[in-house]
Amino acid sequence: MNTPKRYTVTTALPYTNGPIHIGHLAGVYVPADIYVRYLRLTGNDVAFIGGSDEHGVPITIKAKNEGVSPQDIVDKYHAIIKKSFEDFGITYDNYSRTSAPIHHETASEFFKTLYDKGEFIEETTEQLYDEQANQFLADRFVVGTCPKCGNEEAYGDQCEKCGASLNATDLINPKSALTGNVPTLKETKHWFLPLDKHEAFLKEWILEGHKKDWKPNVYGQVKSWIDDGLRPRAVTRDLDWGIPVPVEGGEGKVLYVWFDAPIGYISSTKEWAAREGKDWEPYWKDEDTKLVHFIGKDNIVFHCIIFPAMLKAEGSYIMPDNVPANEFLNLEGNKLSTSKNWAVWLPEYLEEFPGQQDVLRYVLTANAPETKDNDFTWKDFQARNNNELVAIFGNFINRVVVLTNKYYEGEVPTPANFEAVDEETLAAVKAYPDVIASSIERYRFREAGQELMNLARLGNKYLADAEPWKVIKVDEERTKTIMYVALQIASALATLSEPFLPFTSEKLKGILNLEKALQWNEVTTEDVLLPASHKIGKAELLFSKIEDETIQKQLDKLEASKKANEAANKVVEPQKDTITFDDFTKLDLRVGTIIEAEKMPKTKKLLVLKVDTGLDVRTIVSGISESFKPEEVVGKQVTVLVNLAPRKLRGVESEGMILMTENAEGKLVFVNPDEANIANGLQIS
Numbered sequence: 001m002n003t004p005k006r007y008t009v010t011t012a013l014p015y016t017n018g019p020i021h022i023g024h025l026a027g028v029y030v031p032a033d034i035y036v037r038y039l040r041l042t043g044n045d046v047a048f049i050g051g052s053d054e055h056g057v058p059i060t061i062k063a064k065n066e067g068v069s070p071q072d073i074v075d076k077y078h079a080i081i082k083k084s085f086e087d088f089g090i091t092y093d094n095y096s097r098t099s100a101p102i103h104h105e106t107a108s109e110f111f112k113t114l115y116d117k118g119e120f121i122e123e124t125t126e127q128l129y130d131e132q133a134n135q136f137l138a139d140r141f142v143v144g145t146c147p148k149c150g151n152e153e154a155y156g157d158q159c160e161k162c163g164a165s166l167n168a169t170d171l172i173n174p175k176s177a178l179t180g181n182v183p184t185l186k187e188t189k190h191w192f193l194p195l196d197k198h199e200a201f202l203k204e205w206i207l208e209g210h211k212k213d214w215k216p217n218v219y220g221q222v223k224s225w226i227d228d229g230l231r232p233r234a235v236t237r238d239l240d241w242g243i244p245v246p247v248e249g250g251e252g253k254v255l256y257v258w259f260d261a262p263i264g265y266i267s268s269t270k271e272w273a274a275r276e277g278k279d280w281e282p283y284w285k286d287e288d289t290k291l292v293h294f295i296g297k298d299n300i301v302f303h304c305i306i307f308p309a310m311l312k313a314e315g316s317y318i319m320p321d322n323v324p325a326n327e328f329l330n331l332e333g334n335k336l337s338t339s340k341n342w343a344v345w346l347p348e349y350l351e352e353f354p355g356q357q358d359v360l361r362y363v364l365t366a367n368a369p370e371t372k373d374n375d376f377t378w379k380d381f382q383a384r385n386n387n388e389l390v391a392i393f394g395n396f397i398n399r400v401v402v403l404t405n406k407y408y409e410g411e412v413p414t415p416a417n418f419e420a421v422d423e424e425t426l427a428a429v430k431a432y433p434d435v436i437a438s439s440i441e442r443y444r445f446r447e448a449g450q451e452l453m454n455l456a457r458l459g460n461k462y463l464a465d466a467e468p469w470k471v472i473k474v475d476e477e478r479t480k481t482i483m484y485v486a487l488q489i490a491s492a493l494a495t496l497s498e499p500f501l502p503f504t505s506e507k508l509k510g511i512l513n514l515e516k517a518l519q520w521n522e523v524t525t526e527d528v529l530l531p532a533s534h535k536i537g538k539a540e541l542l543f544s545k546i547e548d549e550t551i552q553k554q555l556d557k558l559e560a561s562k563k564a565n566e567a568a569n570k571v572v573e574p575q576k577d578t579i580t581f582d583d584f585t586k587l588d589l590r591v592g593t594i595i596e597a598e599k600m601p602k603t604k605k606l607l608v609l610k611v612d613t614g615l616d617v618r619t620i621v622s623g624i625s626e627s628f629k630p631e632e633v634v635g636k637q638v639t640v641l642v643n644l645a646p647r648k649l650r651g652v653e654s655e656g657m658i659l660m661t662e663n664a665e666g667k668l669v670f671v672n673p674d675e676a677n678i679a680n681g682l683q684i685s
């Protein structure tokens, strides 16, 4: 195990235009929190830094759409995001926001330093402009085709499909997101960070220095950008929401959101240090500090190329030691989407699964998209809870605590002679801190989480094999040893589960009555993890089974989102060829009532109906059996085309047609008069 160090750990700043969902959690916040909890348990000096990203175009667009100010939007979502992180047990040392004065100051100063050092290129260029909206179009104000991958929905600064970092003028067929207009070009002055100037440094630092320790997905993306050749990148924008450009000629312009946002890590660290009476600078400037950025794959270019180039240009900062970016998490086979409401939202989860934060933390870790995109399904969520957390971890602890209370009134028994299986089991337990640590330190959180479950499995199996509930009848001394060993495993679990299942760990420490739980390394170094004659508390369930109907509710919610999207996106059939009024008058449409209905034998779709048309009662065969049961349609008033030439369907002559359409769910519905009790036979014209 390593000697204690100073760590600065940051997480991508969430955008304050919506709540957090499982994609954010699995990609960034859960692994980061596991990492920092582990670092603290191993005695390191950690600053865990986060905050809300409150600038940028999506916020302006959302404010415009909702008719409120950008400040209203960020105030609302900052509060929601911050609270849900706290409730979910993400243990930030500081969670700040980029609209805070300390951030405006820090980002302004940073820009000025680079400006004074001559690190920018000042240039007047033609940029995309929306004549109707009277506004320059950058970033998300403009949508077009990505020149790299052909994605038709790429933004002015980035293509989310291939991850390419773009300039707005690179887009093919650009369109304004504000008006849909094709933009014109207009001259404007901006400051550019010449990334090409830092190419040699980036090559040496990443391509040569981090080939082995960075994740292949991160390294590969960075390499392909550098191989493509880096170009100067504008770091200012013609917008009114953001941090004003603090130099002459900067009036009416703000810093590019991706220039100011990563500086947010620094300002949040300053805010924390000021509150705690610490010096922030070692956390960002001391070569002994390990700086780690947790992000999603869409942010790799900003954290591995642009921000490091900014830090390098400034000159006094350290570089990140690692940027363990994850791939994306999908939901039930589809891409997570805020606009399509295809997500599991954290605030909703916390409300609908009270006290079950650890279940989601566990499942998102077990299924983390570490090396490729992965899928979250509710069935898997249920299975992992019921088959692993309940059946293995929970079951083991419950047996240990119940039996200790039953046999020894809650007192840890004094062991008699250790048999080989006891010695082996205790030795295996002592190996776990190193095994799990090695996975965590290589950012393999899935593996680490599974190793923790393996420790619970070891305990469960030990107890099942030793069968103290049988042995107690014949050998009381042997039973004491078995229970003693099992209690040692329970104590190890209380400590080692903390990074992964913090709420469970807390509860378990309470049940075991541990005033001071072991530190991570003590699970290995201490001979006794829970001493004989220590008194433990009563059993309490750590996890509870999740029933099918709970899962079905969640699936129904997603189904409703899908239906709503389909209805919103339904393609309307183009209008048919024009007909004359005479053509129309040839149709004889009448109001009628269905008086009998039965299924046509051996068919899936057909119902045989008797319809009172006012003229007569006639038979109409209708293909509506998949939408209605026969008894549902009897008595319905409908619209009938009565002069359609009769035709035989499965040997039954059908004399007319009933008019139908489809509702949003794709179910057939009758086109019927909007008033009841209209006489049958009335003509429709």
Ligand SMILES: [Zn+2]
Pocket (backbone or CB within 6 Å): 146, 147, 148, 149, 150, 151, 154, 159, 160, 161, 162, 163, 164
């Ligand atoms: Zn692309």
